[in-house]
Amino acid sequence: MSQQRRITIIGGGLAGPLLACLLADDGNEVHILERRGDPRAAGYQGGRSINLALSARGLQALDQVGLKREVLATVVPMRGRMMHDTNGRMAFSPYSVIEGQAINSVSRGGLNCMLLDAACSRSNVRVSFEVQITDINVETGSVTWTDADGVSAITEADLLVGADGAGSAVRAAMHAATPVDAGTEFVQSSYKELTIPAGPGGAWQLPEHALHIWPRGHYMMIGLPNADGSFTCTCFWPTKGRDSFEEVATPEAIVAFFKKNFADAVPLMPDLVEDYLANPVGPLGTVRCEQYHHGSTTVLIGDAAHAIVPFFGQGMNAAFQDCLRLAATLRDCADQGEALAAYNHTQQPDGAAIAEFSLENFIEMRDKTGSRIFRLRQRIGKQLNRLFPTWYVPRYNLVSFTTIPYAQVKRRTQRQQWWVLGMSLAFIAGVILMILWILGTI
Ligand SMILES: Cc1cc2nc3c(=O)[nH]c(=O)nc-3n(C[C@H](O)[C@H](O)[C@H](O)COP(=O)(O)OP(=O)(O)OC[C@H]3O[C@@H](n4cnc5c(N)ncnc54)[C@H](O)[C@@H]3O)c2cc1C
Known part of the structure; x- marks a missing residue:
């Protein structure tokens, strides 16, 4: 039930161009407004290499715009964690019991350039670099901006998307109209x-x-x-x-x-x-945003909606999942307000869940990965996963190797913990009863 819309995306980082590809493929006219210069012209090649972990959610989105194979050709797969102790000894712990399952180290700059190339190759996408946004009207979706030469323009749109990162100006404009931003x-x-x-x-x-x-x-x-x-x-x-x-x-x-x-x-x-x-x-911070859209005109994706601390390696992956979900709801709902509400309904709880996981993983990586007890628990988790692959899957694997929504992962891992606790208690009770029986007290 797709209809043609004029869509402005503020932000040409990672999520903006990916969303532009998805929306353009559905027949929409997309204009990206990006504050920085075009990274393909100079920028990244000469700079430091900065990389990101790309996993299942990100790959699913790249696949939809035809970039998965091209991106995978540039990555280095990482199959597990290599812990270094203070004596320089290394200990490897694989992420998964499934052969070949890995997260991928990808160049941020390289990926940004590939996404911009893909967006620019679509005739219904336009990208303006080096823009200064001077006004955002979240009621009408119009944006006032000046280009690199200082020439002023107003862009009217049916839909305005904030893909402008953690310090989002679109989120600030939404918050000024109706409080949604609970702070960073x-x-x-x-x-x-x-x-x-x-x-x-x-x-x-x-x-x-x-x-x-x-x-x-x-x-x-x-x-x-x-x-x-x-x-x-x-x-x-x-x-x-x-x-x-x-x-x-x-x-x-x-x-x-x-x-x-x-x-x-x-x-x-x-x-x-x-x-x-x-x-x-x-x-390093977590953006807490209570609602990802303003009425039927303005919506947030990626870090603009839910910047998170980077300890689960999921910020970009979550941003790409937002893009898939937003494009799907716009495709499926003729009413744009309903589409944005449906998007918010799934993505806001997902954003809150991955924010919580990421903060927990900070403690895990920093404090616990060096501990033998932690590593033993991980080994037990992997054994359970090997023995009961559909019943028990560690949270890391559900997050990194599946596209199950984060909020569902949270509910599932809570259930798994209760089952493991219940089974452990039943086992201990069984052992005690057997000892008592052997001793002849029962
Ligand atoms: C140290 C670190 C490590 C990380 N590691 C990982 C990882 O391993 N895996 C992972 O998935 N994620 C990781 N992340 C998170 C990831 O970088 C972000 O989640 C991701 O970049 C979000 O994409 P985005 O498009 O929403 O925002 P961004 O990539 O930040 O893009 C926002 C864009 O908007 C532009 N912009 C901003 N304001 C304006 C404006 N007013 N007008 C016009 N344009 C504007 C910016 O110039 C930028 O190009 C890491 C983050 C950090 C800090």
Whole structure:
């Protein structure tokens, strides 16, 4: 029941161009307004490699716009976590009992360029770069903006989409009309990206098919492989106080801190001090938005609706799932207001669920992955999954390797926990009864 609409998307990052492809394929006229310059012209190629974990939800969306195969040709699959202890010993823990199941390390810049290429290849998509938005009217869907030459324009639309990231101007305009934004909750940690360059001949200097973690209690470093043989490492440390970015701020302190905590990585990072001092510290927060649409004219997707902390590697994947869901509801409902309400009905609880999982995974990666008890519990979870594959699937696997909506994953894992608890109690009761019977007391 698709009908042709004029649609403005603010934001040409990851979600904006993907949604543009889906909507254009349904016959809509799409105009993307992006604040930055065109990354295909210069930008990413010369910059640092920054990568993201791409999993089932993201791949499903890329498949719908014909990009899955092209993107997969550029990724490095990661089959599990490689934990590094302070002595430099490594321990590998696979993500799945299913052979070949992996998450994929993809270049953010490369993916952004592929998505923009795909959007621009559709005759009914137009992209304007280097725009300054000066007014957003969420009642009418019209946007006032100036182009790179300072020329002003007004774009009228049947639907306005906010794909403008965590600090969304569209969300702010919606909130000014009707309060929807419950604020951004920052965690007390921030992040900084560093690089392990490729070794001689472009070889990876660490095993490449893993997400590397240096868990150290209240702080950690992770490393994801890039196709060019390098690794992008991200330090997640407290912003202030003990073991923080504020404390580790001089060349001597940087070298000492890394030698103490990440000794095996130091010889692999020849530019450690220069990188550390040059690269910015980024904040980490969760955007809590109570409603993702304003009436029948304006809607939010991706980080604009639900920016999350990056510890489940799901922000982009969730954003891509929003795109699929929004395109499907617009295709299925003739009434645009009903379509946006239906989109909100599923995606808002999903956004809240993945925000919660991501915060929980921060503690898991940072504090628990180094612990033997945690690793034993993980092994038991995997054994249950192997023995009862339809009945018990660990949460990580439901999130990363299926497209089951996050809110359903939450309900299912809660049920699974109760079953495991019930079975464990029944087993213990059985053992006690047997001992009593052997002792002749019953
Ligand atoms: C350290 C870190 C690691 C991460 N790792 C992962 C991972 O492994 N896996 C994963 O799935 N996700 C990860 N994420 C999350 C992921 O980056 C985001 O969820 C994803 O980029 C969201 O896409 P988006 O299109 O909604 O927003 P963005 O990618 O932020 O794009 C928003 C776009 O809007 C533009 N814009 C903003 N304001 C305006 C304006 N006023 N006018 C015009 N344009 C505007 C911006 O320039 C930008 O291009 C990570 C995030 C961080 C910070």
